[in-house]
Amino acid sequence: DRDGEVRKGDKLIQDGDLVIVYETYKQMKAVTVTKNGEFQNRYGLFMHNDWIGKPFGCKVTGKKGGFVHLLAPSPQLWTLVLTHRTQILYIMDISFVLAYLEVRPGCVVMESGTGSGSLTTALARATAPTGHVYSFDFHEQRAEAARKDFERTGLSSFVTVTVRDIQGEGFPEEFANEVDAVFLDLPQPWLAIPSVAKSLRADSPVCSFSPCMEQVQRTCEALTTKEFRDLRTFEVLLRTYEVHEECLGTDLGLDDSVNNDNDSESAVRSPRSSPPHKRLCSVESKVIDSEEDQTQVSSKDNLMEKGPKKGRSRGEQLPSSLYPIVARPEAEAKGHTGYLTFARRAV
Ligand code: SAM
Incomplete structure (x- = not known):
C-alpha cells in the first residue's frame, strides 16, 4: 500500500480525472474527480481535494478512518x-x-x-x-x-x-x-x-x-x-482460483513443547502431521506469539526470508517451507x- 507517497514517474490524480474507486474486488465505482467534490460510501466520507495530487494506485483515508484505493482506469x-x-x-x-x-x-x-x-x-x-x-x-x-x-x-x-x-x-x-x-x-x-x-x-x-x-x-x-x-x-x-499461502503446521504451527525454551525442530510439526485443509493464511498466524514480538509481523517478506533454525522459541517465526502457495478452484464457476x-x- 502506498498512502499517497509519490515516486518518480508516477501519474498524479488531477481535477477532472476519472478514477476507479476500489473498495473490494467486488465493489468498485467510477468517479470523476472534481475540486471540492465528495465521495460517500459505507466506509465514510472522502473529499476529492484529498485525492488531487496523489498518485494513481494510492490508498486514501476518509473522515471516519475508512480507506479506499484510487486506481487508474483501464478497459478491464x-x-x-x-x-x-x-x-x-x-x-x-x-x-x-x-x-x-x-x-x-x-x-x-x-x-x-x-x-x-x-x-x-x-x-x-x-x-x-x-x-x-x-x-x-x-x-x-x-x-x-x-x-x-x-x-x-x-x-x-x-x-x-x-x-x-x-x-x-x-x-x-x-x-x-x-x-x-x-x-x-x-x-x-x-x-x-x-x-x-x-x-x-x-x-x-x-x-x-x-x-x-x-x-x-x-x-x-x-x-x-x-x-x-x-x-x-x-x-x-x-474458472477462478483462490491462491494463498497455507500453513501446513497445526494451530499456530506449534505443539506444546515449544512453550518451554528447550524446544527443538520437532516443535514445528511436519507437513505430514498437519490436519488436512487447515487454513492459517493471515500473516499474523505465522507468528508464534504476536504480542511478544509485534515487529515480526510487520513485513511479509521478512517472514519469508527466515529459514528453519534450531532452538525455536515463542516470538519466532515458522519456516517459509511450511507456507507453500496453494491454489484451489472456487466453488462457483462463471457459467x-x-x-x-x-x-x-x-x-
Ligand atoms: N457487445 C456489447 C458490449 O460488450 O457492451 C453489447 C451488445 S448488446 C448485447 C447488442 C446491441 O446490438 C444492442 O445495443 C442493440 O441495440 C444492438 N442491435 C440489435 N440489433 C441491431 C441491428 N439490427 N443493428 C444495429 N444494432 C443492433
Missing part, C-alpha cells in the same frame, strides 16, 4: 464499473476476441452493436493510437450514451459510434476491403455476413457472439455461403455467456 476495470444498458461482454470473452481477431495498434475494426460499450472500450484501447474502431448500433439513445462514456474514458478520438441498422442495411459501402477485423454481437448476425464479406480485407477475421447454438449454426451457414474459411466456435468458461464463432475471409 471499466467493464466492471460501467453502466449496463444492455448485456455486455466480460473480460474472459473480450480477451479471447482480441487475441483471435489479432487486434493490435493501427487496426481498423468494425463492430455492431455497440451496446454498453464494454467490448468497444477494449477494442479502442487495443487499436490506439493509430487505429480506429467504427461501432454501429440502431438504438439512438444507446449510441449517444456510449459516445458520452468514450468521452469520459478519454477514448472518443479512437471510436466512432454511428446509428445504423446493420442487420437491415449492412455495414456502409465506404468500408469495402478496408477493415482488418469485424465483431458482431447481434440477434441475427447471419444477416450481416454478406456486408462483412465486402468490408473485410482478404484473409482478415470476423467473430460473432451468440448465446445459443441455433444462432451459431445459421451464422456458420452464412459464413460458408460467403466462402469464409477456418470456421471455429468456442465457449469460454472462466455460459455465449459462443464465439471465428472465421477468416477468403484470400
Whole structure:
C-alpha cells in the first residue's frame, strides 16, 4: 500500500480525472474527480481535494478512518464499473476476441452493436493510437450514451459510434476491403455476413457472439455461403482460483513443547502431521506469539526470508517451507455467456 507517497514517474490524480474507486474486488465505482467534490460510501466520507495530487494506485483515508484505493482506469476495470444498458461482454470473452481477431495498434475494426460499450472500450484501447474502431448500433439513445462514456474514458478520438441498422442495411459501402477485423454481437448476425464479406480485407477475421447454438449454426451457414474459411466456435468458461499461502503446521504451527525454551525442530510439526485443509493464511498466524514480538509481523517478506533454525522459541517465526502457495478452484464457476464463432475471409 502506498498512502499517497509519490515516486518518480508516477501519474498524479488531477481535477477532472476519472478514477476507479476500489473498495473490494467486488465493489468498485467510477468517479470523476472534481475540486471540492465528495465521495460517500459505507466506509465514510472522502473529499476529492484529498485525492488531487496523489498518485494513481494510492490508498486514501476518509473522515471516519475508512480507506479506499484510487486506481487508474483501464478497459478491464471499466467493464466492471460501467453502466449496463444492455448485456455486455466480460473480460474472459473480450480477451479471447482480441487475441483471435489479432487486434493490435493501427487496426481498423468494425463492430455492431455497440451496446454498453464494454467490448468497444477494449477494442479502442487495443487499436490506439493509430487505429480506429467504427461501432454501429440502431438504438439512438444507446449510441449517444456510449459516445458520452468514450468521452469520459478519454477514448472518443479512437471510436466512432454511428446509428445504423446493420442487420437491415449492412455495414456502409465506404468500408469495402478496408477493415482488418469485424465483431458482431447481434440477434441475427447471419444477416450481416454478406456486408462483412465486402468490408473485410482478404484473409482478415470476423467473430460473432451468440448465446445459443441455433444462432451459431445459421451464422456458420452464412459464413460458408460467403466462402469464409477456418470456421471455429468456442465457449469460454472462466474458472477462478483462490491462491494463498497455507500453513501446513497445526494451530499456530506449534505443539506444546515449544512453550518451554528447550524446544527443538520437532516443535514445528511436519507437513505430514498437519490436519488436512487447515487454513492459517493471515500473516499474523505465522507468528508464534504476536504480542511478544509485534515487529515480526510487520513485513511479509521478512517472514519469508527466515529459514528453519534450531532452538525455536515463542516470538519466532515458522519456516517459509511450511507456507507453500496453494491454489484451489472456487466453488462457483462463471457459467455460459455465449459462443464465439471465428472465421477468416477468403484470400
Ligand atoms: N457487445 C456489447 C458490449 O460488450 O457492451 C453489447 C451488445 S448488446 C448485447 C447488442 C446491441 O446490438 C444492442 O445495443 C442493440 O441495440 C444492438 N442491435 C440489435 N440489433 C441491431 C441491428 N439490427 N443493428 C444495429 N444494432 C443492433
